[in-house]
Amino acid sequence: QVQLVExxxxxxxxxxxxxxxxxxxxxxxxxxxxxxxxxxPGKEREFVxxxxxxxxYADSVKGRFTISRDNAKNMVxxxxxxxxxxxxxxxxxxxxxxxxxxxFTRVYEYEYWGQGNQVTVSS
Numbered sequence: 526q527v528q529l530v531e532x533x534x535x536x537x538x539x540x541x542x543x544x545x546x547x548x549x550x551x552x553x554x555x556x557x558x559x560x561x562x563x564x565x566p567g568k569e570r571e572f573v574x575x576x577x578x579x580x581x582y583a584d585s586v587k588g589r590f591t592i593s594r595d596n597a598k599n600m601v602x603x604x605x606x607x608x609x610x611x612x613x614x615x616x617x618x619x620x621x622x623x624x625x626x627x628x629f630t631r632v633y634e635y636e637y638w639g640q641g642n643q644v645t646v647s648s
Contacts, residue, residue, distance in 0.1 A: 529620060
C-alpha cells in the first residue's frame, strides 16, 4: 500500500506560480511512476504530467509545468508557472509500480491516489 498526500495548492492570480508536492508513504518509491491529474468542476479528470523513466506532459501545460521527484524524500513535485484561469481544478497525484510499459497518461493505469488539492487561478 502507498499513501499519497498532496500539498501546496491555493489561490493565485493569472500569470502566477505554485508548486504542488506529493508525499508518499512507501520507502521504495523510486520504482513507481507518479503522475498529476486534475479535475475541474463539471469536467472529467485529465492527465497533466507524469514521471517514470522520463517525463510526459499534456499539451496544455507543456512549457509551463515541470514535474520532478526527490526519491530520497519520497516526494514528487509539480512546479506550475504562467498559470491561467483554465488551470483551476483539483489536482491529484497518483502512483503505480513501474513493472512494465505503460503510457502513464491514463487514469486506469494508476493504482494509488491522493485526496487532491485545490488550485484556483483568478483572472
